[in-house]
Amino acid sequence: MRVVEVDVPPADAELATDRLWSAGATAIEERDVGGRLVYRTILATDDDVSLARLGPLPDAWTVRFVDEPDAPSEAWRDFAEPIVVNDGLEIRPAWLAGGDRSDRVVVAIEPAGSFGLGDHPTTRLSAGAVWDVVRSGDEVLDVGCGSGVLSIVALQRGARRAVAIDVAEAAREATVQNARSNGVADRVDASCRPLADIDGTFDVVVANILAPTLVELADDLCRTLAAEGTLIISGILAGRHDHVLAALGPLRVIETVECDGWAAVTLRR
Template sequence: MDWTEIIVEVDTKDIDTAGNIAQMTVPYGIYIEDYSMLEQEVLEIARIDLIDEELLQQDRTKGKVHIYISPEDNPAEAIAFLKERLEAEGITYRILSDTCDVEGCLENWKKYFHPINIGQRLLIRPVWREDYDPQGRIVLNLEPGLAFGTGTHETTRLCLEALEKYTFDGATMLDVGCGSGILSVAALLLGAKSATGIDIDELAVKSSIENAQRNGVADRYTGIHGNLTDKAQGTYDIITANIVADAIIMLSGDIE
């Protein structure tokens, strides 16, 4: 069955807020098109100064958030929610939608996902870019599929930088809302003894387990499909929750 792709176009100054709202809409992955700092980002990420003319012609004043709605979900409800939250934030927007098969949705965003240096030590590298030279960094090979978490979103980047700072050898970690497993796998690569990822989205849990396997840390990773903390037990040295604030507030009473 076909999925629905929803594209939200906003001014680039509002792209981060629109991205956060998109995260609240569905548990699947999103990707963001923002060309406002194209030259700077290309130099930082790819270390090259030759940019395709098609990219240079992109509108620098507008950004787009791409959201994918599964056949089991209602795209009309998602669009209504997006409109309500965007208008509450005073954001001017344009919404487009179309259908795509699941393979098409999985492939669409790959052209926007490139190797990314995080902090002082990490490199997030798409699995289709194994030719990319890590230059001594710790490589996290990633295939997020439709699960949230590629390192491009600001909250994911901040979590990764915090893990780089606070993860110590032998640490135990709980990742609430694990998405692609990017935070759990990063912690394990940085020296954690074990990591447990839990998510309400079965696709996300599957993706996180596969990414742990790709990075050779599957023997130290446990992926759990469940309602966030209701299946997590024990104590942990590190807990991450790269999810929306409302959910964190709701769950805070379950974590001591």
């Protein structure tokens, strides 16, 4: 098991955990080591992939990788709770699904080492936006699919097909598995293809990825968006994403929603 340790000054605690959640952590352990905070988690088996997912880090932070024989504690599973996104939609940890009745659509997620259990504000905001914009028969592109949660929400809302891509193999596997357990596997095309290799255009493109990656992918996000299509971006900090909107220049903002310091923005041509 490859563990990532991020060593930060105490003042950066919130920033560091936000960064790790966004990079795909499903559980984070905090240790106080001589006045510094060390956050430990699992991201990818390949260190370069983990570093790419973390993105550029402040100079005051140090990153180390350590091999550990045992898997980290799974105790976080006992604390996971269903997330009510809106009146019609709930995202539920797969191990809590079933049994009780809900008049909402329930998307059951097993993250299995990928991001997207619904507990992070950016997933909640993106899922709500997907729910609002997807129309029956839409073709959807989910960039940085993680657990596949946003593709599954789109398909449950009536999308005809979702193309789900992610740099992480664990995310591709989790998306296939979650699509299967939610009964939509025949309509999801999950892969690790880069966005640059995706042909055609989509009615809805959603990308919940950190800001530097959104800027990097901006041209391809615009290219893959149909003329009348809607782009949803998240993974960006509230009030601090003008540079991302500038990179998406040809598109105009339709709506911005915020939660706990994070934002999701809906854009059209």
